Amino acid sequence: MKIALAQLNPTIGDLKGNAERMLKFIAAAKEQGADLVVFPELSLPGYTPQDLLLLPDFVQECGAMLRRVILPATRDIGVLLGLPLPGASLAPHLFNAAVLVAGGEVTGVQAKTLLPTYDVFFENRYFQPAPRRAPISFRGVRLGVTICEDIWNDKAFWEDVRYPVDPVEELVAAGAEVIINISGSPYHYGKQALRLGMVQALARHHRRPVVYVNQVGGNDDLLYDGCSFAVGPGGELLARCRPFAEDLALVNLGEEARAARQVEPFPPEDMEWVRKALVMGIRDYCRKTGFRRALVGLSGGIDSALVAVLAAEALGPENVKCVSMPSRYSSSRSVADAASLAYNLGVEYAVKPIEQVFAALLGEMNGGGPPRLDVAEENAQARIRCNFLMFMSNRENRLLLTTGNKSELAVGYATLYGDMAGGLAVIGDVPKTMVYELCRHINTLRPQLIPEAILTKAPSAELRPDQKDTDSLPPYPLLDFVLKKFVEENCSLKEIVGLLAAEAGLPKELVGRVSAAGEEQAAAGEEGAAVQQILDLTKVVERIMRLVARAEYKRRQAPPILRVTSRHFGDGRRMPIAQRWSSQSSL
Incomplete structure (x- = not known):
C-alpha cells in the first residue's frame, strides 16, 4: 500500500480554506499513485479549535464541509482526516475523530481514546473518549488508526503510563497490520528526538509499521513542527516530511519497496530548529x-x-x-x-x-x-x-x-x-x-x-x-538554570539548591541539614564554609521563586507567547495571582 503523508498547515476555523488546501494535497497524492492520503488530527477545523467546539453551528458545518468538498474528491483514493463528530449530544459529548473516506463515502471512523488534560491540553472539556477501538479495513489492509495521545502510552517505553488503556496494544491484538497516527503535537525544543524515538520503539515493540502525520504551522502561541514520518516494523525510517513547512511524502509499505528505500534522517535538533x-x-x-x-x-x-x-x-x-x-x-x-x-x-x-x-x-x-x-x-x-x-x-x-x-x-x-x-x-x-x-x-x-x-x-x-x-538579577546562566528547574520541571527549593550545591562540589548531605530560613549556625572549618555556601545559594533561589510568583499578574496581561520550551507562560502553566504558597517549607 502506498500512503501519502499530508503535512497540512490549517487555519483554525477556516473550514473552506482548509478543505481547499486538502484538495490540493489529495490531487498531488493521486499524481504520485497513492492509495491513501493521511491528514493530521482535526485537520478540517484546525487544531486546536478550543471553544469553537462549543458552538453547534461550527460542529455541524465541519460535517457539511466533509460531505460537500471532501467526499467528491475520493472516488479513486482513500482519505483519512480529522474532524469533530457529535456523540449523543454536542460538546462536551463530541468525539475527536479520524474519518476514512473512500469511493465518495465514509467507510470507517475511529475516535480518540486518550484525552490529555495536562500542559496546554484541555480535551475532556470538549470530547468524550472512544468507547471502542477496532481496525479499519482499506484495500485489504487492516489499519490501526490512532489519534495523537493514543500512541503516547506504551508501557514498554515509559516508566510510568498516564492511562489504564493502551489503544495500540488493543488494535494490534485485534489484527491491525499498520498503525496510523494523526496528530496535533506542538513543538518544543527537544520534542522531535523524543517523539521519533518513542514511535520507533512502538514499531519495534509491536512489529508493525507506523505512519505518523503531524500538523505544521503556528496557531496563536502554539507552534507545530510537522516532522511527519513513517517507520518500518524494525523502527527504520521509511519516509519523512520537512520540519516547519507544509509537505507531502509518500511511503510504500510493500516489503520490496521498504527494503530498497533509503531516507535521509532528520537533521539534529539545534538552534536552527528554534x-x-x-x-x-x-x-x-x-x-x-x-x-x-x-x-x-x-x-x-x-x-x-x-x-x-x-x-x-x-x-x-x-x-x-x-x-x-x-x-x-x-x-x-x-x-x-x-x-x-x-x-x-x-x-x-x-x-x-x-x-x-x-x-x-x-x-x-x-x-x-x-x-x-x-x-x-x-x-x-x-x-x-x-x-x-x-x-x-x-x-x-x-x-x-x-x-x-x-x-x-x-x-x-x-x-x-x-x-x-x-x-x-x-x-x-x-x-x-x-x-x-x-x-x-x-x-x-x-x-x-x-x-x-x-x-x-x-x-x-x-x-x-x-x-x-546584574545590578538586580543573578547572572543569567544561574537565573536560567533555576527558572528551568522551577518553571519547566516543577522542582522544589530543596531540589534546586541540591543541584546547585552538587555542581559546586558541596557535600550532598549538608543540603538537608540547612533550613530554608538560614537559621543553622555555620560550624567552624570546611563544613562551616560549605554550609554558608548552601545558605547563600538558598537565598538566591528563594528570591528567584518569589520574583516569579510576584510577576504572575504581569504575565496574565502579556500578549500570546510563542512556545519553544517544554513549558511556557500561557495555558501550559496556570498559577493563581493571589496566593501565598512558598516552597521554603520544603527545604
Missing part, C-alpha cells in the same frame, strides 16, 4: 490574523535585535519597521548598534527620541524637582516608548512585536504597559542564555548580520545611569 519555529510563528500569526507588516522597538540590545532579525525573515525586510527611541540614559553605542542592525537587515528605520516627553512628565510628576531615579521613572520611559509604538502601529496598521525574553517575564523585569505591550511576544519563551545562542547561530548563517557589539555588551535596560542587569 529559529525556524519562531520565524514560522511570526509568519503564521500575521497571515492568519490579517497583518502584513510588523513594528519593532529597536534598543540596540540583543533581545530586540533577535526579534527584528526573525521578523525580517518571516515577513520580508520591506514589511518590517524598526524604531529607535533613545532617552537621556541611552548610550551612543546602543543607538549606533540599532542603526547598524537596521541597515544590515534592510528594514525601514526611524529614530524618535523620547527626551522631550520624558522631561515634561518628570516636571509634572516631580513638581519641578530633580529626577529620583526610582522604578516609577524607569517604567515611565518604557511606557512612553509604548505610546510611540502603539501610535505607529495604529496609524500604519502594523503588528507590534514585543521584545522581552522568558527570563525577564519570569522575574517581572519587563514593564507592564511598556515593553510588554504589543500583539505577539516573539521571544517570551526564549531564556536569555538561549537568546545569545540563537544570535550566535544566526551570525553563522549570515556573518556579522548582528553587530558583534550587541553580542558582547553587558545586558542593560538603560533606564538609569550605568545600569546593568
